[in-house]
Amino acid sequence: MTTPPSEPLDPTVMKRPSLPRAWYRPTVAGFLGYLLHASSWLVVFGFASMSILGSELPTAAKMVLLVPSVILTGHGFHMLGWFAHEGVHLSLLPNKYVSTAVGCVVGALALFPTYGYGVTHWTHHRFTNQQSDPDTRIYSRYRTFWARFFMGRVAANRGYIRNTVLAALGRPLPKSYHMPFRPRWARFFAVFTLACAGVALVAYVAVAVVAPTYFLVGLLLPYLTAIPTSGLRIYLEHNGTGAGIFRDTRSYVSTFWTVLMFGNNFHLEHHLYPTVPAYHLPRVHHLLQSQGLYARYGAHLANGVLAPLRYLGARYQYPEALIDDLDADPFVSL
Template identity: 35%
Template sequence: MARQLHPKPQVRLDRALFKARTGESLLIIAYAVCLYLLPLALFVWVANTAPTVWVLLCSPLLVVAGYGLFLQAILGHEGFHFNLSGNPMHSCYLGILTSSLLPGFCVTGYFVDHWQHHRYSNSAKDPDYRHFSRYRTLASRIALSRLLATSNYLQATVRLAFGPLSSPSPLPLSAAQVQRLARCNIACQVGWLCVYAVALWQIDGLLLGFCASLAVAFLVSAFNAYQEHAFSEGAEAPPARSRTSRLCTWLHAGANFHLEHHFYPAVPCWRLPKVHRQLLDAGWYTDRQYLLEKHFVASFKYATRRHPYRGDTVND
């Protein structure tokens, strides 16, 4: 039986925080795409026009581009939480379109697990807990955990797209709707891969920049699960952690406030900083500072073996 150590805060939020607005979502999508493509384009331009020393000096641009690429996956997650549009299916389609920019990541299959992750957070029924808690070392967490999870999401999407209709649907949508989304997801993956292939063929220097950005996105996603859910042995088992640095908020578009997301999954990620401030003002975090990580670099320590991905807690 899971323990309810951190029930939902009894704080009344502004209802406007929960309202999905397509226009606002499109601006966030544009921001995420720019965070990915602009640093990548600048690096490629430098690589084609400047001496090697300038290429090396500009290599941090690829870290930013990698975060921008990872942000596409976050927006796919937001789409399946129905946070990108007032129409649930439109929200999912927007999430599929943007998240398919990340090669191999199929958000439809991912969200079959993620929906259960929210229902049974960090308990034996939580697919994320069962998967990510198996990896104890930094090397296995970085090299294997996300790679195998992404493979599972791809396989799940293919089954949903071409297998028999499941009854009931694993998502809060009809089985037929989930099948259409899965097929759209595969089509978008193929479409973006074709776009990448043409771009890589036509643009000198893009291959290096794209591969490096993809590698950064992979590493960021591998660290991310443990940054959000791994705690030291001594801490009470909470549902999630929020990372509060401004740099993290900029790179994750607010999705770094992951504890707030677990409490209020219907609030779009870019509004979660407002939710966090309301919880701070209400005093909810006064004796819960261990649920926060205030420093960007320090948050990477949670992928080490000193911080297990722990279970036996719920947050509803």
């Protein structure tokens, strides 16, 4: 639900509180836990799918069991993309170069154009729902559930791939709020992203030749399910939101979503503090809630397991640019 604000809102003066410095720091345990969480979906449910397929169950029963198993395996690809997202935010490891490089490597397993995504994504965070937000132009075009289902992720990744190729060739990129790397490093990460994706593609082709059944039920079909589901998630986070901090995105709050998304369901908190690792976002949520800031600013919170899904349909639209660019920079730590 969206809480009505308890006072008039002016996006130019709304403030976020400071956080303990420790909450900004990546931890080894958090890094390993994140990687284990993302990869476990692929390993556990990929194995489950193969076990179901090789069982003596009736064909109809196999199909009934395979559908959720394949979808949950696909969630592993989705989470590998989230892991790469953490690298783009320089929140995987203390060194920003290593964080980005590791994100590129792991993201390649999901064939995710990590660096090109970062080019657009930092601009989206800096200017969320404002004139310079590239995502308002990408996602507001698709106004129905099925258009978003089929086109949301495809349209976004097309732009991310283009960014990656342009950067790798040393060509000018669209005006943006760039990641904090000099041009030679930007080009390196773009080339590295493409190289990692190439290695991953060769590996997947090898799996298809050596173990075609596993490739089909453990990799290809799950990957195809992750494309629409990951695209829909973007609409869940932004459909029907407003302008200014606490108003420009949505968190979907329940233990179910926190476990499923490894804390990335706290998307509002992520936008407020984009360099805080995902596994620290639940404590950020509790802090802001204890200070009454959600009620004060009329924050978009969807509580429960099913309630967030209402925002996927045509009743709620991804906003076009709502206001001129604000001066406040969420990447500046408080």
